[in-house]
Amino acid sequence: MLSRTAENLFWLARYVERAEYIARTIDATLRVTALPAAYIGKTNEWESALLTAGVSQSFYEAYGEANERNVIEYLSFNAENPSSIRNCIEAARLNSRSVRTALTSEMWDTINGAWIELQEVWSKGTTSREELARFLRFVQETSLRFDGSAYRTMLRNDAYWFSRLGVHLERADNTARILDVKYHVLLPEEEHVGGPLDFYQWTSILRSVSALTAYHWVYRETLKPWLIADLLILNDSLPRSLASCYGNLVRNLDQIGVAYGRQGPAQRHARGVRNRLEHSHMDDVFQHGVHEFIQEFIADNARLGEIVTKQYLI
Amino acid sequence: MAVAFDEMNGPGGDVRSAYQELSRWLKETPPDALQYRRQEAELLFRRIGITFAVYGDSDAQERLIPFDVIPRILSGKEWTVLEKGLKQRVRALNLFLRDIYHNRDILRANIIPDDLIFQNPVFRPEMNGQDVPHDVYVHIAGIDIIRVDDNDFIVLEDNARTPSGVSYMLENREIMMRLFPDLFARHRVAPVERYPDELLSCLRSVAPKSAAAEPTVALMTPGIYNSAYYEHSFLADKLGIELVEGRDLIVKNDEVFMRTTEGLKRVDVIYRRVDDDFLDPLTFRPDSALGVPGLMSAYAAGNITLANAVGTGIADDKAIYSYMPDVVKFYLGEEPILKNVPTWRCREPKDLSYVLDNLGDLVVKEVHGSGGYGMLIGPAATKATIEAFRDKLKREPEGFIAQPTLALSTCPTCVESGLAPRHVDLRPFVLTGRDRTTIVPGGLTRVALKEGSLVVNSSQGGGTKDTWILDE
Numbered sequence: 001m002l003s004r005t006a007e008n009l010f011w012l013a014r015y016v017e018r019a020e021y022i023a024r025t026i027d028a029t030l031r032v033t034a035l036p037a038a039y040i041g042k043t044n045e046w047e048s049a050l051l052t053a054g055v056s057q058s059f060y061e062a063y064g065e066a067n068e069r070n071v072i073e074y075l076s077f078n079a080e081n082p083s084s085i086r087n088c089i090e091a092a093r094l095n096s097r098s099v100r101t102a103l104t105s106e107m108w109d110t111i112n113g114a115w116i117e118l119q120e121v122w123s124k125g126t127t128s129r130e131e132l133a134r135f136l137r138f139v140q141e142t143s144l145r146f147d148g149s150a151y152r153t154m155l156r157n158d159a160y161w162f163s164r165l166g167v168h169l170e171r172a173d174n175t176a177r178i179l180d181v182k183y184h185v186l187l188p189e190e191e192h193v194g195g196p197l198d199f200y201q202w203t204s205i206l207r208s209v210s211a212l213t214a215y216h217w218v219y220r221e222t223l224k225p226w227l228i229a230d231l232l233i234l235n236d237s238l239p240r241s242l243a244s245c246y247g248n249l250v251r252n253l254d255q256i257g258v259a260y261g262r263q264g265p266a267q268r269h270a271r272g273v274r275n276r277l278e279h280s281h282m283d284d285v286f287q288h289g290v291h292e293f294i295q296e297f298i299a300d301n302a303r304l305g306e307i308v309t310k311q312y313l314i
Numbered sequence: 315m316a317v318a319f320d321e322m323n324g325p326g327g328d329v330r331s332a333y334q335e336l337s338r339w340l341k342e343t344p345p346d347a348l349q350y351r352r353q354e355a356e357l358l359f360r361r362i363g364i365t366f367a368v369y370g371d372s373d374a375q376e377r378l379i380p381f382d383v384i385p386r387i388l389s390g391k392e393w394t395v396l397e398k399g400l401k402q403r404v405r406a407l408n409l410f411l412r413d414i415y416h417n418r419d420i421l422r423a424n425i426i427p428d429d430l431i432f433q434n435p436v437f438r439p440e441m442n443g444q445d446v447p448h449d450v451y452v453h454i455a456g457i458d459i460i461r462v463d464d465n466d467f468i469v470l471e472d473n474a475r476t477p478s479g480v481s482y483m484l485e486n487r488e489i490m491m492r493l494f495p496d497l498f499a500r501h502r503v504a505p506v507e508r509y510p511d512e513l514l515s516c517l518r519s520v521a522p523k524s525a526a527a528e529p530t531v532a533l534m535t536p537g538i539y540n541s542a543y544y545e546h547s548f549l550a551d552k553l554g555i556e557l558v559e560g561r562d563l564i565v566k567n568d569e570v571f572m573r574t575t576e577g578l579k580r581v582d583v584i585y586r587r588v589d590d591d592f593l594d595p596l597t598f599r600p601d602s603a604l605g606v607p608g609l610m611s612a613y614a615a616g617n618i619t620l621a622n623a624v625g626t627g628i629a630d631d632k633a634i635y636s637y638m639p640d641v642v643k644f645y646l647g648e649e650p651i652l653k654n655v656p657t658w659r660c661r662e663p664k665d666l667s668y669v670l671d672n673l674g675d676l677v678v679k680e681v682h683g684s685g686g687y688g689m690l691i692g693p694a695a696t697k698a699t700i701e702a703f704r705d706k707l708k709r710e711p712e713g714f715i716a717q718p719t720l721a722l723s724t725c726p727t728c729v730e731s732g733l734a735p736r737h738v739d740l741r742p743f744v745l746t747g748r749d750r751t752t753i754v755p756g757g758l759t760r761v762a763l764k765e766g767s768l769v770v771n772s773s774q775g776g777g778t779k780d781t782w783i784l785d786e
Binding site for chain 1: 542575
């Protein structure tokens with residue numbers, strides 16, 4: 001297929017995934033900040049939301065204070081923020097238009113329909129909590145529909161695999177970013193700097209990757225920070241864990257490699273990252289330093305994006 | 315202006331035969347139902363994303379072309395005549411182009427003045443003496459047809475460069491079949507859905523000699539900001555070919571390749587929807603970012619077929635248009651089946667003085683204009699506009715032609731107040747391949763939605779209708 005088409009499919013999937021992630025982040029932050037101050041301590045959760053979205057620096061160039069109103073506006077509607085939900089949806093539609101021929105009508109319909117629906121939200125904004133909640137839910141549902149229609153209607157060929165690469169690469173980045181910002185509340189008990197207040201932080205983390213219920217099913221335990229870290233990093237049965245994302249990335253890249261009859265640096269790099277995750281134990285990760293581990297992962301993941309681009313997309 | 319010929323209610327007010335059933339159906343159908351279906355159709359169009367960008371109008375970056383749910387109907391007999399006339403016309407266009415870029419017999423016979431060709435900016439000296447595969451220049455032609463009475467079909471304009479609108483022919487039909495299955499059950503309407511198949515085999519048939527047995531065809535678009543982008547993606551999809559932009563293509567050793575995820579892949583035929591000027595920055599406009607450097611040299615080497623060929627603009631130029639009846643006679647030795655609109659060439663002093671004396675009654679068009687821009691419709695214009703045109707005409711007479719204001723035929727159309735007659739034209743699409751010329755029975759009917767308006771262009775508030783050819 002055309003390199004440009006593959007590139008558009010890859011980015012289309014990334015933008016949709018990112019829009020959902022930002023919506024989840026806002027959702028989770030709203031829940032945590034609705035608690036009485038005694039339960040969450042003095043951290044500014046809106047500041048964390050900016051950090052997990054990776055846009056804290058550009059935010060402060062445009063706004064003064066990281067409060068609820070400013071951050072929601074910046075993350076949801078701001079046209080200058082390339083990662084705002086608005087820009088993700090706009091970019092997703094732009095990419096969809098460029099590759100209409102490679103999309104199924106269900107996928108196009110999802111993106112175009114959402115884009116039409118959201119024009120009104122862009123022009124008016126949301127005026128109440130209910131409206132905001134409806135908007136955030138709509139964005140998440142759009143992503144689910146998009147994912148579902150891709151899964152159900154796309155031919156299983158390179159177009160599908162490149163789009164999946166986008167999903168998993170973006171998802172891995174998002175999960176890693178939450179861990180990066182919140183790692184300090186996930187340290188083992190003895191090193192722990194927080195207190196019992198962190199319970200609400202933990203549920204918030206799990207909520208933002210839709211893993212709260214999953215946690216209980218996997219560990220049948222009360223919330224333990226190191227188990228949360230284990231779930232999000234190493235447990236490949238959780239779709240948003242780093243291990244699961246890399247399992248999928250390796251598989252998709254292999255499928256492309258088989259179809260084209262050729263493996264390359266992208267396949268090798270992804271396998272390297274996957275093997276490291278597979279052979280890691282949480283104890284080692286903590287020993288090594290969670291922060292360092294995550295930082296390294298984020299760099300590796302970004303590197304994979306560059307390699308895939310060079311090998312296939314330009 | 316005379317009362318226009320209405321295609322449903324003929325001259326005497328009797329319903330013409332092709333419209334009998336529709337007329338009955340309209341009487342049975344409550345007006346609300348039509349309005350409701352109209353809204354439904356609009357929703358479908360928006361959902362599918364069949365939009366059209368209008369240049370210079372940032373608010374309406376993506377606009378819908380209004381769709382009218384009342385079909386325009388031609389009888390099988392009328393179509394047979396029209397089809398024959400269209401094939402004749404396009405055959406003549408192709409022979410004319412071959413001649414202009416080779417022997418120039420028609421110039422030597424003094425049928426067309428030399429300067430009209432050589433001074434013409436759409437004449438491409440690069441094409442002099444260059445052979446194109448199978449001598450086909452105009453693979454896809456969109457011939458704009460109007461009627462003023464029951465008898466004749468008149469060519470308003472030949473579109474031999476990159477005519478658009480065929481996606482509307484196909485989508486309008488799809489939507490009509492979805493909205494009015496009962497109405498279809500009561501008619502025998504010739505299908506249009508094989509157009510993409512015909513187009514693909516047409517394009518494959520003209521592949522260059524150096525192509526593989528299974529030639530690779532691609533559709534080249536200027537990109538998503540082009541007004542007809544939806545159509546480009548629609549056609550690429552229906553044909554199952556890659557939709558490429560200039561940056562996807564690269565020329566190596568005079569062969570054209572596209573950049574794919576598996577490396578470079580040779581392309582043999584490009585159905586290009588990019589104007590000549592933007593095809594190759596090395597030959598044409600150096601500032602063009604849409605083109606492919608070296609494309610023209612691959613073309614000269616005979617390794618790529620461009621459809622339509624480069625330089626076809628000289629055949630559909632409005633100044634050449636007035637000579638078309640002579641062109642048909644010269645190459646085919648036949649009387650033209652389709653008429654021309656009588657045209658005054660303002661470059662000729664006698665014609666110019668007539669035009670200047672009668673500006674209030676005439677339509678004046680720029681020779682190189684298109685899309686309904688830059689034209690004067692005398693009867694509808696203010697005094698000031700007419701005077702402004704008079705100055706332009708005096709300053710640059712060779713830039714204009716003039717025609718009588720024709721009462722284009724009307725068709726019943728669904729408007730706010732109910733059904734009302736509105737002026738229409740018709741663009742059938744003529745495909746010319748290596749061995750044969752085909753026309754899918756139908757075309758794009760454009761309708762001027764404003765009462766009394768004669769301008770059907772979508773950029774000027776025109777709409778479209780489904781066009782039915784009855785299979786009798």
